[in-house]
Amino acid sequence: MAQNIYDDATFFAGYSQLPRQVHGLAAAPEWPALRAMLPDLTGKRIVDLGCGFGWFARWAREHGAASVLGLDISDNMIGRARATTQDQAIEYRMADLDAFDLPEMSFELAYSSLAFHYIEDFARLVRTVHRALVPGGHFVFSIEHPIYMAAKQPGWMTHEQGHRTWPVDHYASEGERHTDWIASGVLKFHRTLGTTVNTLIDTGFVLRHLEEFAPTREQVAQCPELVEEMDRPLMLLMAAQRNGTYES
């Protein structure tokens, strides 16, 4: 079972203040890149894995989606998400992505933003999503990049030549990583990029795009601290498609 740090009061209070939680998708620097990887949403039934406050669900409905099912492990999140919409085509449900199930061939798009690094059994999750998608259905998600997650002690170092550098070690040692982010002892699961890609392929997905998010020049001009993402990627964005010729 995934750790539910989101229902820890301290964590939730801090998390709720993050720009992307207050201001939504537009405050997430990777959103334009992730959005560009989405198919046309018109008429699509969407499942959002780790939906948080429901920013994506509402956006998707404004952009033609037929329906959105938002899943999240956090009672707090689901409560807040439900309070933000009257839309009958959006449904929110509590679910542990390490143990959830979905009806077969019921969605044209599975979407997830920065949730899968909390999941221990990624292969199970990918099988569940594969079954839940129609043939040709899309799977678009972001996840913390393994370069960012691998190290025993992640965090900037100063090279003896004076420049900022990011440590990578224990890269091939997959599994638990404990970090302090908003609250202490947040539990994440590191997987190599190879494992993430091969799990998709071996389950029957065709990889469409893989992006290691780096900011544009304009984004750095507006938000100078984003320049760090040029030195090492924090986020990995992926688009895949369920095998099959049916294009919904």
Add this chain to the structure above:
Amino acid sequence: MAQNIYDDATFFAGYSQLPRQVHGLAAAPEWPALRAMLPDLTGKRIVDLGCGFGWFARWAREHGAASVLGLDISDNMIGRARATTQDQAIEYRMADLDAFDLPEMSFELAYSSLAFHYIEDFARLVRTVHRALVPGGHFVFSIEHPIYMAAKQPGWMTHEQGHRTWPVDHYASEGERHTDWIASGVLKFHRTLGTTVNTLIDTGFVLRHLEEFAPTREQVAQCPELVEEMDRPLMLLMAAQRNGTYES
């Protein structure tokens, strides 16, 4: 044009002493993993991009390949490779992989070991390989991993907590990297993993497998210094297939 460091006398002398040049494929720790990504070679026409001394070409012929065309930028390499075989179905030719051409739909497998990080125009190379393969044809290669190549000053660092760590910086800044390996000033070209993957996909390849080589327990027992590869990957192995239903 790619730098031809291999015809530098000092470099060539040092390079020729590497275990994998003296003892062949069996001395390359990643070989079992790369071999497992190859299709059945029976009857296949193969092109080997950066063939070096021809170890793979000879092995492929022993394993059923119909023919092997080995390309290399180095006169020294090609000379040595030609001297090691009488096999009429193996041909060696000098070629700069930044400017070469191949006949259309003439190969069932394109193979390359640790050559593409010397290539500036990877997109051109991938288009050339795509055209040269029959539909359904395989493309299997290894390349230095971008985690290994990215940093301004690659090389192990000691974390303040005492453990070995590898620096990653300038990851999103693709292009030239100058390193000292055997000789000084070896010119390589860093590309993100995303660029390598997307170039294949956008050219019409389907990604089949992506492996960030890490040694097995047995390999580390036999060769303890390989344990470093658990901390950060040095090599990226990839298998892709030209779109199309024809299976040769």
